Amino acid sequence: MKAIVYEEYGSAEVLRYTDVDKPAIGDDKVLVRVRAASINYGDRATMHGSPSIMRLAFGLRRPKKAVLGRDIAGTVEAVGAKVTRFRAGDQVFGEMSQRGFAEYVAAPETHLAPKPEGVTFEQAATLPVAGTTALQALRLGEVAPGRTVLVNGASGGVGTFAVQLAKTLGAVVSGVCSPRNADLVRSIGADHVIDYTREDFTRGAGRFDVIVDLAGNHRLSEFRRVLAPKGVYISSSGTGGAVLGPLPRLFAVAAISPFLSQRLRGLYTKRSIDDLTHLAGLIATGKITPVIERTYPLSETADAIRFIEAEHARGKIVLTL
Numbered sequence: 338m339k340a341i342v343y344e345e346y347g348s349a350e351v352l353r354y355t356d357v358d359k360p361a362i363g364d365d366k367v368l369v370r371v372r373a374a375s376i377n378y379g380d381r382a383t384m385h386g387s388p389s390i391m392r393l394a395f396g397l398r399r400p401k402k403a404v405l406g407r408d409i410a411g412t413v414e415a416v417g418a419k420v421t422r423f424r425a426g427d428q429v430f431g432e433m434s435q436r437g438f439a440e441y442v443a444a445p446e447t448h449l450a451p452k453p454e455g456v457t458f459e460q461a462a463t464l465p466v467a468g469t470t471a472l473q474a475l476r477l478g479e480v481a482p483g484r485t486v487l488v489n490g491a492s493g494g495v496g497t498f499a500v501q502l503a504k505t506l507g508a509v510v511s512g513v514c515s516p517r518n519a520d521l522v523r524s525i526g527a528d529h530v531i532d533y534t535r536e537d538f539t540r541g542a543g544r545f546d547v548i549v550d551l552a553g554n555h556r557l558s559e560f561r562r563v564l565a566p567k568g569v570y571i572s573s574s575g576t577g578g579a580v581l582g583p584l585p586r587l588f589a590v591a592a593i594s595p596f597l598s599q600r601l602r603g604l605y606t607k608r609s610i611d612d613l614t615h616l617a618g619l620i621a622t623g624k625i626t627p628v629i630e631r632t633y634p635l636s637e638t639a640d641a642i643r644f645i646e647a648e649h650a651r652g653k654i655v656l657t658l
């Protein structure tokens with residue numbers, strides 16, 4: 338089968354579209370014929386091997402798992418003898434532990450949710466990492482009607498879900514993004530859009546009940562200046578230094594928060610079939626719509642990643658098979 342393989346860390350040039358063995362499923366896995374996959378910030382970080390701390394998990398000198406990719410949607414081709422929830426022909430989606438950018442994946446059934454009719458494979462493939470992260474961030478922030486929510490990084494994969502989900506919860510939403518993406522963020526429901534190239538919201542007069550930080554581009558003290566006295570700051574940012582990445586921010590958040598009336602939280606997204614089912618239901622009923630700027634065939638994954646990194650892509654970029 339064809340897959341996107343990388344045998345060294347680096348920019349998109351390290352990716353090859355090539356033949357690999359079709360995965361075996363044994364007794365307890367589901368073989369899925371992948372119809373769509375989506376690219377996450379984490380896939381790019383894994384490809385670059387940066388921040389370096391990631392290499393402890395993914396391979397010190399070179400990647401341990403040669404096939405990139407986490408988010409997939411597709412059709413069940415076969416199931417192992419112990420699989421109870423799925424059978425051949427079912428349409429499913431979910432988050433893999435790598436090896437997703439391929440014609441077939443072998444997944445534990447606990448990683449997969451049924452894809453409803455009315456949700457396309459492309460839409461379903463956008464949900465596992467980005468949709469779940471947005472949903473769990475808003476839950477951590479206890480977002481409720483009338484609360485003010487600022488999404489720092491509102492135009493990206495996670496942010497476009499966070500804005501829409503916060504609106505479904507009745508929040509008043511401010512979205513921070515680049516000028517290229519301001520119209521998009523307004524169109525998905527943000528009440529206020531802040532262009533980060535022209536305005537530093539941390540110097541404004543506004544106070545937010547919840548800040549979902551997907552960009553990590555300000556000091557904690559600056560975020561706290563514009564956080565309400567009992568507000569919640571959520572750091573979901575994978576950005577940071579080249580060696581430790583987000584870890585210093587996540588440690589700082591955990592260390593300082595107990596001494597404050599404001600709550601500072603690090604977000605560690607957990608795979609959840611219930612959350613995937615909930616998100617797919619919101620799409621099926623028209624309450625949210627994944628933002629997909631472009632689709633690329635699997636064979637052009639390297640071009641898709643170049644586009645994301647050069648052009649400040651909007652929402653999600655999806656690979657189709």
Ligand SMILES: NC(=O)c1ccc[n+]([C@@H]2O[C@H](COP(=O)([O-])OP(=O)(O)OC[C@H]3O[C@@H](n4cnc5c(N)ncnc54)[C@H](OP(=O)(O)O)[C@@H]3O)[C@@H](O)[C@H]2O)c1
Binds near residue numbers: 466
């Ligand atoms: N904690 C977890 O478990 C978890 C899970 C998933 C993702 N994440 C993290 O969440 C973050 C976002 O992921 P993503 O997939 O949404 O990435 P993405 O699609 O690349 O989006 C990045 C967003 O950041 C914005 N941005 C860039 N520079 C900015 C600045 N100076 N000020 C404000 N916004 C800025 C971008 O806006 P423009 O494009 O308009 O410039 C875009 O909206 C990443 O750091 C990722 O590692 C964490």
